[in-house]
Every structure is written in structure tokens, then in C-alpha cells.
Amino acid sequence: MTSAPHLQVIEGSAPKKARPATDLSRLGPLMAAAQNGDKKAYNEVLKACDAWLRIFLARRVAPESIEDIAQEALMALHKKRHTYDPEKPFAPWFVAIARYKWLDRLRQHYRVDEVELEDQAQVRSHESPVMSQILLERLLSHIPENQAQAIRLAKIEGYPLDEIAEITGQSLSSVKVRIHRGMKRMMKKLEEANA
Amino acid sequence: MRESDTMTASTALIDGLTESMQPVMRRRPGREVMILAGIGLLQLVGTLSLLGGNAMEVFSADMVGITSKAVMLAAATVMFVLLAFRSLLPTTPKQGKLMATAGALVMAFGVFTLSWDMGGSAQAALMPHKGIVCLLSSISFALPMFITLTLFMRGAAPTQPRMTALLIGIASGSWGVFVYGLQCPFTNIAYIALWYGGAVALVTLAAAVILPRFSRW
Numbered sequence: 001m002t003s004a005p006h007l008q009v010i011e012g013s014a015p016k017k018a019r020p021a022t023d024l025s026r027l028g029p030l031m032a033a034a035q036n037g038d039k040k041a042y043n044e045v046l047k048a049c050d051a052w053l054r055i056f057l058a059r060r061v062a063p064e065s066i067e068d069i070a071q072e073a074l075m076a077l078h079k080k081r082h083t084y085d086p087e088k089p090f091a092p093w094f095v096a097i098a099r100y101k102w103l104d105r106l107r108q109h110y111r112v113d114e115v116e117l118e119d120q121a122q123v124r125s126h127e128s129p130v131m132s133q134i135l136l137e138r139l140l141s142h143i144p145e146n147q148a149q150a151i152r153l154a155k156i157e158g159y160p161l162d163e164i165a166e167i168t169g170q171s172l173s174s175v176k177v178r179i180h181r182g183m184k185r186m187m188k189k190l191e192e193a194n195a
Numbered sequence: 196m197r198e199s200d201t202m203t204a205s206t207a208l209i210d211g212l213t214e215s216m217q218p219v220m221r222r223r224p225g226r227e228v229m230i231l232a233g234i235g236l237l238q239l240v241g242t243l244s245l246l247g248g249n250a251m252e253v254f255s256a257d258m259v260g261i262t263s264k265a266v267m268l269a270a271a272t273v274m275f276v277l278l279a280f281r282s283l284l285p286t287t288p289k290q291g292k293l294m295a296t297a298g299a300l301v302m303a304f305g306v307f308t309l310s311w312d313m314g315g316s317a318q319a320a321l322m323p324h325k326g327i328v329c330l331l332s333s334i335s336f337a338l339p340m341f342i343t344l345t346l347f348m349r350g351a352a353p354t355q356p357r358m359t360a361l362l363i364g365i366a367s368g369s370w371g372v373f374v375y376g377l378q379c380p381f382t383n384i385a386y387i388a389l390w391y392g393g394a395v396a397l398v399t400l401a402a403a404v405i406l407p408r409f410s411r412w
Contacts, residue, residue: 037218046209071208076412078212080352082219083285096285100354104412 147182268373283351333394337371364402368395
């Protein structure tokens with residue numbers, strides 16, 4: 001005789017799926033406790049945000065810039081921690097700050113690039129690209145081809161401006177204008193895409 | 196940089212921030228609105244108590260015209276103050292369209308309610324000698340709101356500082372011309388556009404130049 005299959009009732013709720021360390025949605029109550037002076041909660045918030053930032057930035061900036069921007073974003077979180085409203089979710093608040101710091105850094109680099117372009121005509125640039133090549137290529141597809149070509153030659157292939165002028169058959173000032181306009185469009189596109 | 200170096204630098208920063216962390220008083224936008232309203236009310240009462248006689252005369256001479264002008268400027272102030280407060284939150288999306296809509300509503304209201312009587316000449320319509328006084332007085336009347344909103348901006352986390360600066364400039368400028376306009380008898384559209392609009396534009400320009408440097412990140 002075969003016995004019926006035995007069904008065992010397990011008390012309690014189903015086991016919870018472990019949340020990843022980078023999950024920002026659980027940080028609201030911890031941040032609220034941190035605002036009241038709970039250092040342990042604050043440490044946990046900072047660690048989770050740091051882990052999240054590294055993933056967020058890895059797809060957006062060159063590897064050597066990740067550390068600086070991540071630290072700037074953590075400093076911003078620290079300075080502006082009083083502006084977090086515990087009645088609202090934590091993730092959008094922190095993501096907005098991280099995104100701001102990232103775009104701010106890109107803007108700063110863009111301004112530096114603008115100044116450097118003035119002196120770059122005779123000297124081949126060896127500086128590492130600010131944005132990762134993948135992101136750059138994606139952005140380049142959204143701007144006119146003549147601007148994209150000038151940026152590709154200057155920023156990816158590292159040609160000096162006078163050589164770019166020769167390659168493209170344009171004047172030096174025209175190359176500068178194309179790079180300037182292209183970079184501006186790319187920044188705008190980047191901001192729109194992340195708004 | 197090696198991964199271990201990165202982790203060390205990052206861990207050191209996190210430990211440092213944790214160690215230096217103190218309890219903070221949360222930003223309360225509702226309380227800031229009340230403070231701003233209180234300052235505005237005090238300024239209004241103070242101004243009217245000094246210039247109240249003029250205001251009564253001005254209103255009794257052209258009740259409809261002056262009331263329309265006051266309503267238009269008060270509405271502009273309220274709309275742009277609200278947009279400025281909204282922009283102080285880091286999560287607020289771009290407000291360009293809302294800003295344009297608010298501006299268009301104010302202008303449409305002005306076009307339909309202000310006087311089109313130009314008095315026969317540009318000189319008569321624009322009255323430069325009085326207009327300059329109007330412009331400078333309006334700018335000075337804008338200062339209390341400008342300073343208060345600047346302080347609120349420093350304490351908040353605006354992720355679009357330029358937009359916030361523009362909104363603060365327009366809100367403060369509108370408030371300045373509203374307070375001045377209560378005892379200003381002119382309601383023709385050219386005068387309002389040039390001198391009142393000029394005051395708002397100058398305050399906004401000052402805000403756009405100065406305020407982004409004041410956002411403390």
C-alpha cells in the first residue's frame with residue numbers, strides 16, 4: 001500500500017529574496033535615522049550609495065574618473081543630507097544628486113577642453129578621453145556628421161587641430177567651431193537623456 | 196589606480212564623513228514659504244504706511260486700471276515664487292514650459308487689461324524721467340525677496356542652478372514692481388513694458404549672473 005504524499009505546512013512567510021547591496025530603495029528609513037544622528041545607519045547609506053555610484057558611473061565615464069566623481073557625489077550627499085524628505089523615496093533624491101555631480105563634472109571638462117583647444121593647434125594631445133568611448137560614440141550618432149568627424153579626430157584619435165583641418169579640408173577656425181558646436185549639442189543631448 | 200587603492204580611498208572618505216556627521220535640521224519648504232510671506236507682508240505694510248496716501252489717491256483715480264495692474268503683478272509673483280520653490284528640490288524636472296506658460300499668461304492678461312492710450316507721443320507714453328525712478332525703486336523693492344530666496348537656495352539642493360536663479364530673479368523682480376506699482380499712477384502698456392519689464396529683466400539678469408555661484412554644493 002502506498003501512502004498519500006505528505007504535505008508539510010511551513011509556518012511563517014516565504015523566505016525573502018535578499019536585496020542587493022546597491023539597492024537604494026531600502027535606504028529611506030536609514031537616511032531618516034542618519035538625519036537624527038545615527039552614525040551606523042549613515043555609514044550603511046554611504047556604503048550602499050558608493051556601490052551604486054560605481055555601477056552608475058562605469059557606463060558613463062572613463063574608469064579613471066569614477067573614483068573622483070563618486071567621492072564628489074558622496075560629499076554632495078553629506079552636505080545636502082538635510083534636504084532629504086523622509087516621506088519621499090530616497091532613490092530619486094540621491095540619483096538626482098549623483099546625476100547632477102556627473103553632468104557638472106562633464107561640463108567642467110568641456111570648459112577645460114574649450115580653453116585647451118586654443119593652445120592645442122601645434123601640440124598632439126595625450127590626455128585621456130573624459131567620457132568613455134562607448135558613450136561618446138553613442139552621442140556622436142546624434143549630431144551632424146561633420147561635427148562628429150571633427151570630434152572623433154580630436155578626442156578619440158588625438159589629432160592636433162591643424163592636422164584635422166588638413167584632413168577635413170576646412171580652416172582651423174571652422175574645425176574649432178565644429179568641435180565647439182558638436183560638444184555643446186552632445187552635452188544638451190546628455191542632459192535631455194538623463195532628465 | 197588599483198582596486199585596493201580605490202577601496203581604501205573610498206572607505207576612508209566614508210569613514211571620515213560618518214565620523215564628522217552630526218544630526219541635522221531638515222529643510223522645511225512650508226516653513227520657508229511662511230517666512231517669505233511674512234517678510235513680504237512686513238514690506239508691504241511698511242511701504243503702504245509710508246506711501247499709503249499716494250496709493251489711495253492712485254487707486255481712487257483709476258480703480259480698474261491700477262487693480263488690473265496689481266492683480267497681474269501679484270499673480271506673476273505668486274506663480275514664479277512657486278516655480279522657484281519647486282526648482283529647489285533636486286528631483287524637479289526642467290520647468291521651461293511651465294515658466295513660458297506662466298510668462299505668457301501674465302503677458303496676455305496685461306495685453307487685455309492695461310491701457311493702450313499712449314497720450315499722443317512716445318515721450319508722453321514712456322515718461323523717461325519718471326520711468327527711471329520707477330525702474331530704480333522697483334529694483335530696490337525687489338531686494339528683500341531676492342535676498343531671502345537666495346538664502347533658501349543656498350540651503351536647498353537645486354540641480355538646475357541656472358533655472359532656479361532665473362526663477363528667483365523673475366519672482367523678486369515681479370514682487371518689486373508689484374510693491375512699487377501700488378502707488379504708481381501709470382497703467383499704459385508701453386510704460387509698464389519698458390520700465391516695469393526693465394526692472395524685472397535687470398533683477399533677473401543679476402540673479403542669473405550672481406546666484407549660480409551661491410548654490411553651495
